[in-house]
Amino acid sequence: MAFAAMLSAQTYMIEPFDSAAANSIFTILHEGPPSDVRLSDDHTDFVEGTGALDAEFIIGEFHPWGSFAGMVYRTDSTETLNWEVSDSFSIWIRVDQPPTHPEYMVFRIHLADRPNPTDPVEEYLYENAVVLDNQMGWFELKIPFVERPTDGTVVPNDSGFVLFPEIWGGSSYNNRELDRDAIVGYSLYAVVSGFDPNGNLPADSVKVSFDAFTRFGSRPIPFVIFNGMFVNPNLQPFAWGQSQAVVAQGAGSTPGTNAIEWTMGDEFGNGWTGFGYNLITPQNMLGGWMQDSVKFKMKAPPATGNLRMQFESGPDGKVGLEFTPINDNQWHEYAFPLRDFVYVDGTSNFDTTAVTVVQIMAVGTGVAGNVVYIDDWWTGNPEFDVIPPDPPSSVFVVPDNYFNLVTWLDVPGETDETYNIYYSFQPITDVHAPGVEVVDVGLGIPENTQNKSHLLFSPLGDSTVTYYYAVTCVDAAGNESDPASPAAPTTNTAKGIATMSLSAPMNFVADGDLSEWSGIMPFRSFPSEGAHIVTNTQIDNDDDLSVLTYLAADAEYLYFAFDVTDDVVDTSSTNTWEKDSPDLFLGLYDWHGPAHGSYLRGSEPDYHFRFLPSRVIIDNLGSATVPATDYHWGTQFPIGYVIEGRVRWADIAAIGGDDQFNPMEGYRIPFDLAFNDADGGGVRQGIMTWSPHNEDNSWQSPTFWLFTWVGNRWIITGIDDQVTGEVPLTFDLKQNYPNPFNPSTTITYQLARPGKVELDIFNMLGQKVKTVVNQRQSAGVYRVQFDARGLASGIYFYRLKTDQFVKIRKMVLMK
The missing domain is CATH 2.60.40 (Immunoglobulin-like)
Structure with a gap:
């Protein structure tokens, strides 16, 4: 399919020279009188537009190697020009008066780049030795936009652009690479060039006219989505239809590399589900669209059906290509020409110069829990930088x-x-070591x-x-x-700050009387105390909205209560998020390391609860209702409303197909609150949040949440770090004690090396009933308390799993 509209704009005007002199866009540069550059607009003899620029270059006698006179254009201090898709330049030239000594006169174009505003400017030179030699009418000079290699001694010629020769001196440098996407200007020079050992080269002058300085051509720009180790830092992940996508360490097609692990969902019950990335800066794919392919490797299990890869440039610009992967759970390579992508979803305005989304989806074939791996995903033939940068x-x-x-x-x-910020109780030499945490929203700065x-x-x-x-x-x-x-x-x-208390309210009844919560510290959300109000929303004062939030847990239930002051209680909207209602964001796992980029399922599940007048829903799981027989939502005197209730951990886990949460003293759990405030008419006026990073975007990603703890301690007290002071030589899993037990028992294990540790409990049917440990741990001996309240009597198995060791033992719960 030909995208005629999106492929037509391949010539870009740099400077039309219609009124360049009048607009004073150029700065004159030379070594002093008598040298000069005299500019005037010519609206009589021009090639296109409304005029041309007449320029007289006058060059004095200064050195044995000659001198120069030029006209320089620069952007402002922060602006850069992106010229990376072009492969050539064109400028129209008319020579009205040639130089007296053409053997010495050359024409130069300088390109200037500056990758960062604080960097010095770096220049690249093109030189033509004959274009100014003779009087002639208008002709088009075409110039290859090519960077010539150099060791610092290569001088300019007409085959491309070379870094300003270091042997000449007098220039500045940044990264010594031509950054086509960070151009800050250009210069046009007449230069007397050569060498006379007996004296200075003679003074000279030339009169020329310029018109229509353009760049053109199609230079393919490789677009790297995933390079086998990392997702492109310019990409922000998203997932939909209950899919989740993470970078799985060591899962790549090449040993020692990574892969994208896509776990499908089926939120809508129709097999449509997917994941992808929003581009922070749009990608210009124009140059390679008709000649490049998108390439990737995929490992798909037998349940995988038709998939679609899709590029988007906006709501009305989506192109996709459907394919059926080889579903034998082995790695296979794929390459699809970009020109074969066709319009999808009824759109018709795809812009290859501004691609903003790339994604993969199951086309009505998604199977919840199906895991597909993707590796080495890019377009064109990129060159990879594998050398780490210097530290800050x-x-x-x-x-x-x-x-x-x-x-x-x-x-x-x-x-x-970008920059990442880490912290720890111990000196940091390895940012991936246990105990090293990421500052809130501290990645990708x-x-x-x-x-x-x-x-x-x-x-x-x-x-x-x-x-x-x-x-x-x-x-x-x-x-x-x-x-x-x-x-x-x-x-x-x-x-x-408040925590999720492990002291459940005594004699709990969900009746709106919160007296049983008196011994539990609440989370305070008051505008007068600096609570975060989402930008462009309004909450006037504490009477308009202020909230005390209580959370508690035992082995069976999550308990919650909200004491809300609200001068106008409005739940009339048909949209749940516009009703007066609290939102609770919880990650039910012991969180360490980077925040989840999207909502995950399984052993580290993320939830977005909303507490409505008649029910509790999990918004990120299709607004599924959580069974809650003990639930109260009612107005209170004189203003506001009160919510109180409890839900079973097992019911929460069942909705998402997740591991059941086992609250343990010292768990650090991802957490946020958001309170929607409607003051009449069913329209939300304000949003107040716990996390200052939540600009009404915590519903999109746990990246913007903060955290709290379970219980009243910083660390997990159910696990004793290094019970002995020695590092064991072997891995082992001990028999639990006591055994049989009711309701709790102690499990001891030892680790010979640090790594990811999983300790799971299974019933006689092989079904996982609880995850006790799921975290990185140092080498040592550990003891963990397993609480089996909520489980039936019988035989259970507990399994210790690390990267290098697996062992299973049996225990008996006898009630």
Whole structure:
């Protein structure tokens, strides 16, 4: 299918020269009088548009190697021009008066780039030795947009552009690469060039006219989605139809590499489900659309049916290609010409110069739980950068009121890089080591930001905390630098916040009387206390909306209560999110490391609960209703409403097909709150959130959540770190004690090496009933308390699984 409209715009005007002199767009550069450049607009003799530019270059006698006179154009201090899709330039020239000494006169074009606003400008030179030699009428000079290799001694010629020769001196440099997407200007020069050992080269002059300086052609720009290790930093993940997609470590087609692991869902019951990426900066695919292919590797299980790969440039611009993968659970390579992609979903306006979405979906064939792996996903023939960048410099941490401000200097010479911020109780030498955490929203911080606030929290009361920090640089290819750290840790006060209490309300009744919650600390959300109000929404004061939120847990239930002050209670909207209602965002797992980029299922499930007048729903699971026999939602005097209830962990897990949560003292769980406020007419006026990063986007991704703890401790007390002081030489799983037991027992195991650890409980049918441990742990001996309340009497099996060891033992629950 030919996309005529989107492939036609391959010539771009750089400068029409219609009124260049009058608009003073050029700065004149020379070595001083008598040299000069005299410019005037010519509206009589021109090639196109409304005029041309007449230029007289006058060059004085200065050096044995000659001199120059030129006209320079620069963008402002921050603007860059992206010329990467073009492969040639064209400029119309008329020579009105040739030089007296054509053997010395050359014409040069300089291109200037600057990858970062703080970088010095770097110039690349093209030279034509004959174009100014003779008087002639208008002719078109075509110039290849090619970067010539150099060791610093290569001089310019007419075969392309070369870095300003270092042997000449007098120039500046940044990364010594022609950044076609970071052009900051160009220059047109007449140069007396050569060498006279007996004296200076003679003065000279030339009169020329310029018109229609353009760039053209189609230079293919490879688009890398996943390079076998990382997702392109310019991509933001999303998933729909209950799909989830993560980068699976070590799952790549080549040993030691990674892969995208796509777990299908079937939220709508019609087999349509998928995942993809939004592009932060649109991708220009014009140059390669008619000649390049999209290439990838895929490993698909037998249940996999028809899939579609899709590129989008907006709501009315979607093109896709359907294919049936080889579903034998083996890796296979695929390559589909981009020109074979066709319009889908009734759209007709795809723009190859501004692609904003790429995704893969099951075309009515999705099977919930089906896992497909994708690797080496790109277009064209990219060259991969596998060398990590240098670390950032000058990392400092400044303590402030309940937060630490981390600052650093960006890495010189990098373009489109991002920065990650980590912290730990111990010095950081490996950012992936156990105990190293990511500062809230601390991954992928754009270049030129150079600071990040780390909000400090502690369970239930203010605490003094001492953290070590590290900052890394991630280059445009996804390579992460070594960490850069201050020499000393930073001590500050962490703000005490509420937690999910392990003391369930005594004599609980869901009746709106919250007196049984009196011993449990609430989460306070009050505008007067600095609660976050989402931008462009309005909450006037504490009477307009303020909330006390209570959370508690035992082995069987999640307990909750909301004491809401609201001057106007309005639940009339047909849209659930526009009713007066609280939203609770919870990750039911012990969270360490990077935040989930999208809602995940399984052993680390993420939930978005909404508490409506008649029911509790999980919004990210198709607004499924959670069974809640103990639930109260009612107005209260004098203003506002109160919510109280409990739901079973088992019922929550069953809706998403997830592992059942086993609350344990010291778990650090992802968490956020959002309160929707409608003040009449069924229209939401305000949104108040717990996380200051939630700009009405926590429903999209856990990236924007904060966290709290289970119980009142920082660490998991059900697991004793290194019961002995020695590192064991072997892995082992001990017999539980006591056995038989009721209702709890102790399981002891030992790890010879650090790594990911899973300890799961299974019934006689082989069904997993609980996950007790699912985290990275250091080598050592561990004890964990397993609470079997909520399980029936009988024989159970417990399995320890690491990357290098698996063992199963039997135990008996006798009630």
